[in-house]
Amino acid sequence: MELLKNKIRKDAKITENRIIRVDNFLNHQLDITLFNEIGKEFKRRFSGKEVTKIVTIETSGIAIASITAQYFNNVPVVFAKKHAGMNMNRDVYEAKVYSYTKDQEYSIKVSKEFLSPNDKILIIDDFLASGSALLGLVNLVSQSSAEISGVGIVIEKSFQGGRKLVEDSGLQIESLAIIDSLKDGQVFFK
Amino acid sequence: MELLKNKIRKDAKITENRIIRVDNFLNHQLDITLFNEIGKEFKRRFSGKEVTKIVTIETSGIAIASITAQYFNNVPVVFAKKHAGMNMNRDVYEAKVYSYTKDQEYSIKVSKEFLSPNDKILIIDDFLASGSALLGLVNLVSQSSAEISGVGIVIEKSFQGGRKLVEDSGLQIESLAIIDSLKDGQVFFK
Numbered sequence: 001m002e003l004l005k006n007k008i009r010k011d012a013k014i015t016e017n018r019i020i021r022v023d024n025f026l027n028h029q030l031d032i033t034l035f036n037e038i039g040k041e042f043k044r045r046f047s048g049k050e051v052t053k054i055v056t057i058e059t060s061g062i063a064i065a066s067i068t069a070q071y072f073n074n075v076p077v078v079f080a081k082k083h084a085g086m087n088m089n090r091d092v093y094e095a096k097v098y099s100y101t102k103d104q105e106y107s108i109k110v111s112k113e114f115l116s117p118n119d120k121i122l123i124i125d126d127f128l129a130s131g132s133a134l135l136g137l138v139n140l141v142s143q144s145s146a147e148i149s150g151v152g153i154v155i156e157k158s159f160q161g162g163r164k165l166v167e168d169s170g171l172q173i174e175s176l177a178i179i180d181s182l183k184d185g186q187v188f189f190k
Numbered sequence: 191m192e193l194l195k196n197k198i199r200k201d202a203k204i205t206e207n208r209i210i211r212v213d214n215f216l217n218h219q220l221d222i223t224l225f226n227e228i229g230k231e232f233k234r235r236f237s238g239k240e241v242t243k244i245v246t247i248e249t250s251g252i253a254i255a256s257i258t259a260q261y262f263n264n265v266p267v268v269f270a271k272k273h274a275g276m277n278m279n280r281d282v283y284e285a286k287v288y289s290y291t292k293d294q295e296y297s298i299k300v301s302k303e304f305l306s307p308n309d310k311i312l313i314i315d316d317f318l319a320s321g322s323a324l325l326g327l328v329n330l331v332s333q334s335s336a337e338i339s340g341v342g343i344v345i346e347k348s349f350q351g352g353r354k355l356v357e358d359s360g361l362q363i364e365s366l367a368i369i370d371s372l373k374d375g376q377v378f379f380k
Contacts, residue, residue: 023279029304030252030267032259058249062220063267066253069222077220077253083273089213114219 001041001176007034008155008177008187017182019101026126026154027060032067038176039068042124042152045174049149051075051122055115055141057108057133058082060126064154068124078115080108080140089113093143097136100129108136115144128153128175131162138169150174157182158190191231191366197224198345198367198377207372209291216316216344217250222257228366229258232314232342235364239339241265241312243305245331247298247323248272250316254344258314268305270298270330279303283333287326290319298326305334318343318365321352328359340364347372348380 013021025031051072056065057080065077084092084107092109099106115121121141128134134151141148148171156163156175166173178190203211215221241262246255247270255267274282274297282299289296305311311331318324324341331338338361346353346365356363368380 021279023301024304028268028271028301030256030259030269032256032264032267035256036260036264059252059269059271059273062249062252063256066220066222066225066256069220070226074222074226077222078218079220079249081218081249083249089211111213111218114214 001038003034003037004154004177005189007031008179012187014182014185014187017184020155020157020179020182020187022155026064030063035064035067038064038154039071041176042068042122042174043071046122046150046152046172049122049172050120051149052118052120053078053115053146054122054124055080055110055137056124057137061124064126065124068152072122076114078110080110080137082106082108084109093140095136095139095143098130098132100132108133108140110140112144115141115146117145119144119146120149121146122149123151125152126154128156128162128166128173129160131160131165134162135165138166138171152176155179191228193224193227194344194367195379197221198369202377204372204375204377207374210345210347210369210372210377212345216254220253225254225257228254228344229261231366232258232312232364233261236312236340236342236362239312239362240310241339242308242310243268243336244312244314245270245300245305245327246314247327251314254316255314258342262312266304268300270300270327272296272298274299283330285326285329285333288320288322290322298323298330300330302334305331305336307335309334309336310339311336312339313341315342316344318346318352318356318363319350321350321355324352325355328356328361342366345369
Protein backbone atom coordinates (compact mmCIF):
# COMPACT_ATOMS: atom_id res chain seq x y z
CA MET A 1 0.00 0.00 0.00
CA GLU A 2 1.96 2.92 -1.38
CA LEU A 3 0.24 5.66 0.67
CA LEU A 4 1.16 3.86 3.89
CA LYS A 5 4.76 3.20 2.79
CA ASN A 6 5.20 6.86 1.93
CA LYS A 7 3.84 7.85 5.33
CA ILE A 8 6.30 5.46 7.01
CA ARG A 9 9.22 6.78 4.91
CA LYS A 10 8.31 10.34 5.82
CA ASP A 11 7.30 10.10 9.48
CA ALA A 12 8.63 6.92 11.11
CA LYS A 13 11.48 7.21 13.58
CA ILE A 14 14.08 4.43 13.56
CA THR A 15 16.31 3.53 16.51
CA GLU A 16 18.94 0.81 16.86
CA ASN A 17 18.14 -0.49 13.33
CA ARG A 18 15.42 -2.52 15.01
CA ILE A 19 12.77 -0.29 16.54
CA ILE A 20 10.39 1.74 14.41
CA ARG A 21 8.19 4.38 16.04
CA VAL A 22 5.09 5.54 14.23
CA ASP A 23 3.66 7.56 17.10
CA ASN A 24 2.57 10.46 14.98
CA PHE A 25 0.09 8.61 12.80
CA LEU A 26 -0.53 5.09 14.13
CA ASN A 27 0.22 4.57 17.84
CA HIS A 28 -0.35 7.77 19.76
CA GLN A 29 -1.64 10.37 17.33
CA LEU A 30 -4.03 8.71 14.88
CA ASP A 31 -4.39 9.72 11.23
CA ILE A 32 -8.07 9.05 10.63
CA THR A 33 -7.88 9.73 6.89
CA LEU A 34 -5.10 7.17 6.55
CA PHE A 35 -7.05 4.70 8.70
CA ASN A 36 -9.96 4.93 6.26
CA GLU A 37 -7.63 4.07 3.38
CA ILE A 38 -6.28 1.17 5.45
CA GLY A 39 -9.84 -0.04 6.07
CA LYS A 40 -10.62 0.07 2.34
CA GLU A 41 -7.46 -1.85 1.53
CA PHE A 42 -8.26 -4.58 4.07
CA LYS A 43 -11.71 -4.88 2.51
CA ARG A 44 -10.10 -5.28 -0.92
CA ARG A 45 -7.69 -7.95 0.29
CA PHE A 46 -10.37 -9.94 2.10
CA SER A 47 -13.16 -9.22 -0.37
CA GLY A 48 -14.08 -12.88 -0.82
CA LYS A 49 -14.21 -13.63 2.88
CA GLU A 50 -17.20 -13.64 5.19
CA VAL A 51 -16.59 -11.53 8.31
CA THR A 52 -19.04 -11.28 11.20
CA LYS A 53 -16.70 -9.70 13.74
CA ILE A 54 -13.29 -8.04 13.94
CA VAL A 55 -10.98 -8.97 16.81
CA THR A 56 -7.96 -6.91 17.82
CA ILE A 57 -5.82 -6.24 20.89
CA GLU A 58 -5.53 -3.12 23.01
CA THR A 59 -4.30 -0.47 22.63
CA SER A 60 -3.06 0.39 19.17
CA GLY A 61 -5.26 -2.03 17.25
CA ILE A 62 -8.54 -0.55 18.45
CA ALA A 63 -8.84 2.53 16.25
CA ILE A 64 -7.69 0.72 13.11
CA ALA A 65 -10.11 -2.14 13.74
CA SER A 66 -13.00 0.27 14.40
CA ILE A 67 -12.50 2.29 11.23
CA THR A 68 -11.94 -0.91 9.23
CA ALA A 69 -15.23 -2.38 10.53
CA GLN A 70 -17.06 0.34 8.60
CA TYR A 71 -15.92 -1.34 5.36
CA PHE A 72 -17.24 -4.70 6.56
CA ASN A 73 -20.89 -3.70 7.08
CA ASN A 74 -20.18 -2.20 10.51
CA VAL A 75 -19.54 -5.59 12.13
CA PRO A 76 -18.82 -5.35 15.87
CA VAL A 77 -15.21 -5.01 17.06
CA VAL A 78 -13.97 -6.95 20.08
CA PHE A 79 -10.63 -6.12 21.60
CA ALA A 80 -8.59 -8.49 23.75
CA LYS A 81 -7.67 -6.82 27.03
CA LYS A 82 -4.15 -6.62 28.39
CA HIS A 83 -5.18 -4.66 31.46
CA ALA A 84 -8.40 -6.25 32.63
CA GLY A 85 -10.12 -4.09 35.26
CA MET A 86 -11.86 -5.41 38.34
CA ASN A 87 -15.21 -4.92 36.63
CA MET A 88 -14.37 -7.41 33.90
CA ASN A 89 -16.45 -10.53 33.58
CA ARG A 90 -14.52 -13.51 35.00
CA ASP A 91 -15.71 -15.88 32.29
CA VAL A 92 -12.98 -15.32 29.71
CA TYR A 93 -10.82 -16.91 27.06
CA GLU A 94 -7.22 -16.25 27.98
CA ALA A 95 -3.85 -16.60 26.24
CA LYS A 96 -0.26 -15.83 27.15
CA VAL A 97 1.80 -13.37 25.12
CA TYR A 98 5.52 -12.81 25.46
CA SER A 99 6.66 -9.21 25.01
CA TYR A 100 10.22 -8.94 23.65
CA THR A 101 10.38 -5.19 24.23
CA LYS A 102 9.43 -5.59 27.91
CA ASP A 103 10.98 -9.08 28.31
CA GLN A 104 7.97 -10.37 30.17
CA GLU A 105 4.90 -12.50 29.69
CA TYR A 106 1.39 -11.12 30.00
CA SER A 107 -2.16 -12.37 29.59
CA ILE A 108 -4.74 -11.25 27.07
CA LYS A 109 -8.41 -11.89 27.73
CA VAL A 110 -11.73 -11.80 25.91
CA SER A 111 -15.11 -12.37 27.55
CA LYS A 112 -16.56 -15.63 26.31
CA GLU A 113 -19.89 -13.99 25.52
CA PHE A 114 -18.37 -12.05 22.61
CA LEU A 115 -17.05 -14.98 20.55
CA SER A 116 -19.27 -17.78 19.27
CA PRO A 117 -18.69 -20.85 17.08
CA ASN A 118 -20.79 -19.18 14.37
CA ASP A 119 -18.49 -16.18 14.09
CA LYS A 120 -16.19 -15.58 11.12
CA ILE A 121 -13.39 -13.49 12.57
CA LEU A 122 -11.08 -11.03 10.88
CA ILE A 123 -8.08 -10.41 13.15
CA ILE A 124 -6.56 -6.93 12.80
CA ASP A 125 -3.42 -5.59 14.45
CA ASP A 126 -1.07 -2.67 13.94
CA PHE A 127 2.24 -4.58 14.00
CA LEU A 128 3.55 -8.03 13.28
CA ALA A 129 7.09 -8.62 14.58
CA SER A 130 7.86 -11.79 16.53
CA GLY A 131 4.27 -12.92 16.13
CA SER A 132 3.70 -13.59 19.82
CA ALA A 133 0.74 -11.20 20.21
CA LEU A 134 -0.83 -12.44 17.00
CA LEU A 135 -0.47 -16.10 17.99
CA GLY A 136 -2.10 -15.21 21.31
CA LEU A 137 -5.05 -13.69 19.46
CA VAL A 138 -5.35 -16.70 17.14
CA ASN A 139 -5.23 -18.95 20.21
CA LEU A 140 -7.98 -16.93 21.96
CA VAL A 141 -10.29 -17.00 18.97
CA SER A 142 -9.66 -20.73 18.41
CA GLN A 143 -10.76 -21.49 21.98
CA SER A 144 -14.23 -20.20 21.03
CA SER A 145 -14.37 -22.47 17.93
CA ALA A 146 -15.08 -19.40 15.81
CA GLU A 147 -13.62 -19.53 12.31
CA ILE A 148 -10.78 -17.17 11.41
CA SER A 149 -11.40 -15.57 8.01
CA GLY A 150 -8.01 -13.89 7.86
CA VAL A 151 -5.38 -11.75 9.55
CA GLY A 152 -4.77 -8.13 8.56
CA ILE A 153 -1.62 -6.35 9.68
CA VAL A 154 -0.71 -2.72 9.06
CA ILE A 155 3.09 -2.95 9.40
CA GLU A 156 5.08 -6.18 9.34
CA LYS A 157 8.74 -6.35 10.31
CA SER A 158 9.65 -9.42 8.27
CA PHE A 159 13.10 -9.71 9.82
CA GLN A 160 11.58 -10.75 13.17
CA GLY A 161 10.03 -13.89 11.75
CA GLY A 162 6.45 -13.67 13.04
CA ARG A 163 4.78 -14.42 9.70
CA LYS A 164 5.98 -18.01 9.61
CA LEU A 165 4.27 -18.86 12.92
CA VAL A 166 0.94 -17.67 11.56
CA GLU A 167 1.28 -19.07 8.05
CA ASP A 168 2.00 -22.48 9.55
CA SER A 169 -1.58 -22.48 10.79
CA GLY A 170 -2.82 -22.05 7.19
CA LEU A 171 -4.35 -18.59 7.69
CA GLN A 172 -4.46 -15.88 5.02
CA ILE A 173 -2.29 -13.07 6.32
CA GLU A 174 -2.16 -9.66 4.64
CA SER A 175 0.32 -6.98 5.69
CA LEU A 176 -0.09 -3.55 4.12
CA ALA A 177 3.58 -2.60 4.49
CA ILE A 178 6.33 -5.21 4.88
CA ILE A 179 9.66 -3.95 6.18
CA ASP A 180 12.69 -6.01 5.19
CA SER A 181 15.23 -4.03 7.18
CA LEU A 182 15.96 -0.82 9.04
CA LYS A 183 19.36 0.72 8.44
CA ASP A 184 20.90 4.12 9.21
CA GLY A 185 17.52 5.63 9.95
CA GLN A 186 16.07 4.38 6.69
CA VAL A 187 13.30 1.89 6.01
CA PHE A 188 13.68 -0.79 3.32
CA PHE A 189 10.46 -2.42 2.20
CA LYS A 190 10.07 -5.86 0.69
CA MET B 191 -29.75 10.75 22.86
CA GLU B 192 -32.63 8.28 22.80
CA LEU B 193 -30.88 5.55 20.77
CA LEU B 194 -28.09 5.41 23.33
CA LYS B 195 -30.43 5.45 26.31
CA ASN B 196 -32.40 2.55 24.82
CA LYS B 197 -29.19 0.62 24.28
CA ILE B 198 -28.23 1.23 27.92
CA ARG B 199 -31.69 0.18 29.17
CA LYS B 200 -31.51 -3.00 27.14
CA ASP B 201 -27.88 -4.09 27.49
CA ALA B 202 -26.20 -2.47 30.51
CA LYS B 203 -25.48 -4.61 33.56
CA ILE B 204 -25.88 -2.97 36.97
CA THR B 205 -24.16 -4.10 40.15
CA GLU B 206 -24.27 -2.68 43.68
CA ASN B 207 -26.53 0.20 42.49
CA ARG B 208 -23.32 1.98 41.59
CA ILE B 209 -21.45 0.16 38.84
CA ILE B 210 -22.75 0.02 35.28
CA ARG B 211 -21.13 -2.31 32.77
CA VAL B 212 -21.59 -1.65 29.09
CA ASP B 213 -19.09 -4.23 27.87
CA ASN B 214 -21.20 -5.47 25.03
CA PHE B 215 -21.40 -2.24 23.07
CA LEU B 216 -19.01 0.36 24.50
CA ASN B 217 -16.07 -1.02 26.51
CA HIS B 218 -15.10 -4.44 25.22
CA GLN B 219 -17.29 -5.23 22.24
CA LEU B 220 -17.81 -2.06 20.19
CA ASP B 221 -21.02 -1.23 18.32
CA ILE B 222 -19.66 0.65 15.31
CA THR B 223 -23.11 1.64 14.02
CA LEU B 224 -23.94 3.21 17.40
CA PHE B 225 -20.52 4.93 17.48
CA ASN B 226 -21.34 6.61 14.18
CA GLU B 227 -24.58 7.95 15.65
CA ILE B 228 -22.63 9.13 18.69
CA GLY B 229 -20.15 10.90 16.41
CA LYS B 230 -22.96 12.68 14.54
CA GLU B 231 -24.55 13.76 17.82
CA PHE B 232 -21.26 15.21 19.12
CA LYS B 233 -20.93 17.12 15.84
CA ARG B 234 -24.45 18.51 16.32
CA ARG B 235 -23.76 19.58 19.90
CA PHE B 236 -20.44 21.25 19.07
CA SER B 237 -21.47 22.51 15.64
CA GLY B 238 -20.40 26.09 16.33
CA LYS B 239 -16.99 25.14 17.69
CA GLU B 240 -13.69 24.98 15.86
CA VAL B 241 -11.94 21.64 16.42
CA THR B 242 -8.45 20.84 15.11
CA LYS B 243 -7.81 17.74 17.18
CA ILE B 244 -9.66 15.27 19.40
CA VAL B 245 -8.02 14.15 22.64
CA THR B 246 -9.11 11.09 24.60
CA ILE B 247 -7.68 8.58 27.06
CA GLU B 248 -6.91 4.90 26.59
CA THR B 249 -8.55 2.45 26.34
CA SER B 250 -12.27 2.89 25.96
CA GLY B 251 -12.20 6.41 24.57
CA ILE B 252 -10.13 5.56 21.51
CA ALA B 253 -12.72 3.97 19.24
CA ILE B 254 -15.38 6.57 20.05
CA ALA B 255 -12.94 9.42 19.44
CA SER B 256 -11.76 7.90 16.15
CA ILE B 257 -15.24 7.41 14.72
CA THR B 258 -16.27 10.87 15.98
CA ALA B 259 -13.27 12.49 14.24
CA GLN B 260 -14.84 11.53 10.91
CA TYR B 261 -17.61 14.05 11.61
CA PHE B 262 -15.05 16.77 12.35
CA ASN B 263 -13.25 16.72 8.98
CA ASN B 264 -11.08 13.73 9.97
CA VAL B 265 -9.05 15.73 12.48
CA PRO B 266 -6.29 13.67 14.16
CA VAL B 267 -7.02 11.86 17.41
CA VAL B 268 -4.47 11.85 20.22
CA PHE B 269 -4.95 9.52 23.17
CA ALA B 270 -3.38 10.03 26.58
CA LYS B 271 -1.50 6.91 27.63
CA LYS B 272 -1.99 5.16 30.94
CA HIS B 273 0.52 2.43 30.16
CA ALA B 274 3.42 4.20 28.47
CA GLY B 275 5.79 1.66 26.86
CA MET B 276 9.56 1.92 26.91
CA ASN B 277 9.50 3.23 23.36
CA MET B 278 7.52 6.31 24.32
CA ASN B 279 9.07 9.70 23.83
CA ARG B 280 10.24 11.07 27.20
CA ASP B 281 9.17 14.63 26.41
CA VAL B 282 5.60 14.49 27.69
CA TYR B 283 2.82 16.40 29.40
CA GLU B 284 1.78 14.42 32.44
CA ALA B 285 -1.11 14.52 34.91
CA LYS B 286 -2.19 12.44 37.88
CA VAL B 287 -5.54 10.67 37.93
CA TYR B 288 -7.10 8.97 40.94
CA SER B 289 -9.01 5.78 40.20
CA TYR B 290 -11.83 5.13 42.66
CA THR B 291 -12.48 1.61 41.34
CA LYS B 292 -8.84 0.63 41.86
CA ASP B 293 -8.21 2.98 44.80
CA GLN B 294 -4.89 4.16 43.41
CA GLU B 295 -3.32 7.04 41.57
CA TYR B 296 -1.87 6.70 38.09
CA SER B 297 -0.24 8.97 35.52
CA ILE B 298 -1.53 9.83 32.06
CA LYS B 299 0.86 11.13 29.44
CA VAL B 300 0.81 12.80 26.05
CA SER B 301 3.89 13.51 23.94
CA LYS B 302 4.42 17.26 23.75
CA GLU B 303 4.81 17.13 19.97
CA PHE B 304 1.09 16.34 19.52
CA LEU B 305 -0.41 19.36 21.29
CA SER B 306 0.30 22.92 20.26
CA PRO B 307 -0.93 26.34 21.42
CA ASN B 308 -2.72 26.71 18.06
CA ASP B 309 -4.87 23.62 18.63
CA LYS B 310 -8.60 23.74 19.40
CA ILE B 311 -9.23 20.54 21.30
CA LEU B 312 -12.40 18.53 21.65
CA ILE B 313 -12.02 16.16 24.60
CA ILE B 314 -13.99 12.91 24.25
CA ASP B 315 -14.40 10.15 26.83
CA ASP B 316 -16.71 7.21 27.39
CA PHE B 317 -17.61 7.88 31.04
CA LEU B 318 -17.86 10.78 33.44
CA ALA B 319 -18.19 9.72 37.08
CA SER B 320 -16.00 11.34 39.73
CA GLY B 321 -14.38 13.52 37.06
CA SER B 322 -10.82 12.61 38.00
CA ALA B 323 -9.83 11.23 34.57
CA LEU B 324 -11.47 14.15 32.81
CA LEU B 325 -9.78 16.73 35.01
CA GLY B 326 -6.48 14.98 34.26
CA LEU B 327 -7.14 15.34 30.54
CA VAL B 328 -8.10 19.01 30.90
CA ASN B 329 -4.92 19.55 32.92
CA LEU B 330 -2.77 17.84 30.25
CA VAL B 331 -4.24 19.86 27.41
CA SER B 332 -3.93 23.10 29.39
CA GLN B 333 -0.21 22.51 29.90
CA SER B 334 0.20 22.80 26.11
CA SER B 335 -1.71 26.13 26.03
CA ALA B 336 -4.05 24.64 23.45
CA GLU B 337 -7.64 25.88 23.66
CA ILE B 338 -10.36 23.44 24.76
CA SER B 339 -13.40 23.75 22.48
CA GLY B 340 -15.53 21.42 24.56
CA VAL B 341 -15.90 18.13 26.37
CA GLY B 342 -18.03 15.30 24.99
CA ILE B 343 -19.02 12.38 27.21
CA VAL B 344 -20.99 9.30 26.21
CA ILE B 345 -22.36 8.28 29.64
CA GLU B 346 -22.41 10.51 32.71
CA LYS B 347 -23.20 9.18 36.18
CA SER B 348 -24.45 12.43 37.65
CA PHE B 349 -24.61 11.02 41.20
CA GLN B 350 -20.81 10.88 41.39
CA GLY B 351 -20.41 14.61 41.00
CA GLY B 352 -17.77 14.88 38.28
CA ARG B 353 -19.63 17.46 36.18
CA LYS B 354 -19.23 20.23 38.74
CA LEU B 355 -15.43 19.98 38.67
CA VAL B 356 -15.40 20.50 34.91
CA GLU B 357 -18.11 23.14 34.75
CA ASP B 358 -16.19 25.17 37.31
CA SER B 359 -13.53 25.64 34.65
CA GLY B 360 -16.13 27.20 32.33
CA LEU B 361 -16.00 24.47 29.68
CA GLN B 362 -18.98 23.36 27.57
CA ILE B 363 -19.65 19.78 28.56
CA GLU B 364 -22.11 17.57 26.67
CA SER B 365 -23.11 14.12 27.92
CA LEU B 366 -25.22 11.98 25.58
CA ALA B 367 -26.85 9.98 28.39
CA ILE B 368 -27.02 11.25 31.97
CA ILE B 369 -27.78 8.67 34.62
CA ASP B 370 -29.40 10.00 37.79
CA SER B 371 -29.44 6.73 39.68
CA LEU B 372 -29.10 2.97 39.46
CA LYS B 373 -31.57 0.96 41.48
CA ASP B 374 -32.60 -2.73 41.54
CA GLY B 375 -30.86 -3.39 38.24
CA GLN B 376 -32.60 -0.46 36.56
CA VAL B 377 -31.21 2.74 35.10
CA PHE B 378 -32.90 6.08 35.77
CA PHE B 379 -31.95 8.89 33.42
CA LYS B 380 -32.07 12.59 34.12
